[in-house]
Amino acid sequence: MLSMTTRRTQVGIVGAGPSGLLLSHLLARQGIDSIVVENRGRDYVEERVRAGVLEQGTIDTLAEAGLGERMMAEGLFHDGIEIRFDGQAHRIDFPSLTGGKRIMVYGQNEVVKDLIDARLEAGGAIVFDVDDTAIEGIDGESPTIRYGKDGAEHAIACDYIAGCDGFHGICRPSIPEAALTGYDRVYPFAWLGVLADSTPPSREVAYCHSERGFALLSLRSPTVSRLYIQVAPDEDIANWPDQRFWDELQRRTAVEDAAPIETGPILHKGITPMRSFVVEPMRHGRLFLAGDAAHIVPPTGAKGMNLAVADIRFLTEALAAFYRTGDTAGLDGYSARALRRVWKAQRFSWWMTTMLHLSPNDSPFDRRRQRAELDYVTGSEAAMRTLAENYVGLPFETGLAP
Ligand code: APR
Ligand code: PHB
DSSP: OOOEEEEEEEEEEEOOSHHHHHHHHHHHHTTOOEEEEOSSOHHHHHHOOOOOEEOHHHHHHHHHTTOOHHHHHHOEEESEEEEEETTEEEEEEHHHHHTSOOEEEOOHHHHHHHHHHHHHHTTOEEEOSOEEEEEEOTTSSSOEEEEEETTEEEEEEEEEEEEOSOTTOSTGGGSOGGGOEEEEEEEEEEEEEEEESSOOSSSSOEEEOOTTOOEEEEEEETTEEEEEEEEOTTOOGGGOOHHHHHHHHHHHHOOTTOOOOOOOOEEEEEEEEEEEEEEEOSEETTEEEOGGGTEEOOGGGOOHHHHHHHHHHHHHHHHHHHHHHOOOHHHHHHHHHHHHHHHHHHHHHHHHHHHHSOOTTOOHHHHHHHHHHHHHHTTOHHHHHHHHHHHSOOOGGGGSOO
16 A cells, blocks of 8 residues: 545445435535445446336425436326236226325436535535445444555544445445344345336336236336336346346236337346345443344345434434534434334335245145235225335334334
């Protein structure tokens, strides 16, 4: 290493995904200084294909924080979803079941682009393409983020560090193992996801249960489809040439009177493993974990980014209260407050996942029960309301201690 520079900030943030960027943005609005370090390049994080459903509370959070301009112009409001099984489509209407709440289809990478633009425009510090990120001193008064960039070594002295570096980041593993408890479930299936230049096959997001496995019809715009099929967890993507994907999708999603799915050039194809994971607590000393660094949900409930946004709201409130008054009660309560909401989203994501997928571990009894569950959830208004309430997003207040 040639040289070493040290900077100071109030909150050092590791990771420029939705969590880290939103935290930096919301803190700046409270007059709190932060620096974000990210080991990937700007193009990479802006183009990464991820989920795309925003809860009502996420839409409101972004809009209230001045991030709504492009989202409101280009995002697609949806009033419901479809659940398909046995050749029939069933609609679940959100506004009528939730007192007017809706969802929006807007790619996570678009949210990331909007956040990066807003931060850079406001003079915010995001350091891309760093290597060897490490954190130290989280048990003391002044924790430090260290990283390398362009052959030089850098350090950031912070009051607090936010670990927003996703599931594979370095922050969670920097906490002594004995101080954390992990709760984990790995599912015996994965999703093969495709982004295609084709007319979306369903007007609304459609969750399809079939004897051949689960499939999901989603979209990114009126001309771009986002499509998924359940595959084995160790599936080789080479086994899925484009035509095989389209044929399988058609079989799993067919309902009476539906036109055949329009195919088109496939822009991106990837396999997503399915797991549920939570670490407790979400704080150690002066390190706070948020988003995927602390928890993973299977994508069936579309909760991943929305949970990250809720964590960041709670963490911002706690940090803002501390810098305003010196009171650490909010910071001390952050983990419990966030986890209470996280576990409800975990429950919902697990429930949607087990209701809709075919599991090789299921007995004939499980399959009959699953079929009854689908019948119930699409036939009972009480059950539909339960699904709708969770899908549009539980209120942030449910995170408050009783
Ligand atoms: N140093 C710096 N940055 C890192 C490091 C590291 N050692 N390790 C990981 N990162 C970066 C990643 O490159 C990524 O940009 O941290 C960021 C973490 O972002 P996400 O994985 O998007 O996690 P988060 O911001 O919490 O967003 C949660 O993203 O993964 C989806 O489904 C998830 O929708 C959810 C949302
Ligand atoms: C998506 O559009 O990528 C999407 C939609 C709903 C989900 C998961 C992903 O549950």
